[in-house]
Amino acid sequence: MTNEWCGWRDATERALYGADDGFYTRPGGPGPAGHFRTSVHVSPLYAGAVAALLRRVDGALGHPEELALVDVGAGRGELLTGVLAALPDEVAARLRPYAVERAARPGGLDPRIDWLGELPAPGSVTGLLFANEWLDNVPVDVVETDGDGVARRVLVRADGTERLGEPVDGADAEWLRRWWSWQPAPSAASTASVSTAPASTASASGASAPTARTALSPLSPGLRAEIGRPRDEAWARAVRTLRAGLAVAADYAHARQDRPLFGTLTGFRDGREVRPVPDGSCDITAHVALDACAGPSAELLTQREALHALGVDGRRPPLSLASTDPAAYVRALGTAGAAAELTDPAGLGGFGWLVEPVGGECAGLLKA
Numbered sequence: 271m272t273n274e275w276c277g278w279r280d281a282t283e284r285a286l287y288g289a290d291d292g293f294y295t296r297p298g299g300p301g302p303a304g305h306f307r308t309s310v311h312v313s314p315l316y317a318g319a320v321a322a323l324l325r326r327v328d329g330a331l332g333h334p335e336e337l338a339l340v341d342v343g344a345g346r347g348e349l350l351t352g353v354l355a356a357l358p359d360e361v362a363a364r365l366r367p368y369a370v371e372r373a374a375r376p377g378g379l380d381p382r383i384d385w386l387g388e389l390p391a392p393g394s395v396t397g398l399l400f401a402n403e404w405l406d407n408v409p410v411d412v413v414e415t416d417g418d419g420v421a422r423r424v425l426v427r428a429d430g431t432e433r434l435g436e437p438v439d440g441a442d443a444e445w446l447r448r449w450w451s452w453q454p455a456p457s458a459a460s461t462a463s464v465s466t467a468p469a470s471t472a473s474a475s476g477a478s479a480p481t482a483r484t485a486l487s488p489l490s491p492g493l494r495a496e497i498g499r500p501r502d503e504a505w506a507r508a509v510r511t512l513r514a515g516l517a518v519a520a521d522y523a524h525a526r527q528d529r530p531l532f533g534t535l536t537g538f539r540d541g542r543e544v545r546p547v548p549d550g551s552c553d554i555t556a557h558v559a560l561d562a563c564a565g566p567s568a569e570l571l572t573q574r575e576a577l578h579a580l581g582v583d584g585r586r587p588p589l590s591l592a593s594t595d596p597a598a599y600v601r602a603l604g605t606a607g608a609a610a611e612l613t614d615p616a617g618l619g620g621f622g623w624l625v626e627p628v629g630g631e632c633a634g635l636l637k638a
Contacts, residue, residue: 281548282409313608317352338397343404344369419489430547494533514629523622568626574619
């Protein structure tokens, strides 16, 4: 890592994905599971829910001869491994699972899984594309208002030292005007109930937006924002890989009407939240403006709503089971506890699910 000044987007790109020393790409690293706990790692229930959603997609598409499951930001392949284990043989025999991950393929991974360093070609697959906590690691620039209330790009060195750079202009300024208001906006781009849930309890794509103002309003000094335009573009590219099917992004998120005043950029290392330092020693992440990513046919849900629609809930088993079958009661109690964690509205259940059908067949698959 060099120590010159640059924007957070460039610094994060090097810190996370550098060829030899990136946090995610360095050889022999433990992968995301070594540093934070996502829904995939909480319980097999999550992979089971994705498998259930995949079967709904399969049915809606008429059981195609080849059914794709594209896992974007696949880590070490944990989600795909769990889904393959949860599928009936008939579906698994037609499934083509793709892991999209910039790290090298891990040893011992199921040979049925295709390991890709980039997304499949546009319009090349039919099925389900699922991105669990991927967009939060798509690098973005950070801006901060100066003493005159002018939004300026934040520059950073590898040791984490920051200073303010030039005022934000061009496409980034336009994105900020449309999608990140530090003041109440009566015509919010989305009113979806996506919460600012804690990170990993450890538009470009065409959505409607408020009319852009000609210039940023004078604001108080010290306000911060992350410019999510690269995430909008990354998500649009991901959706375009589907010929037909459903694209889902699950992430910790916020909506335009409740953007945080001071941004959400943070770091994670060894299961602990730490100061974000772009030297390759920690994960660097920020909440996602999923409403800005959403295309015109997309739906925004909370993870709690989505998992409930897929049959996952945290209700305790009846006490009568404890007397008739104690072992079954203990197993059911453990399952209920994992389900409760996945659907807790103050934690993982408050994450956002951006659900975007490609073609009309897969619309409404998560209706309760």
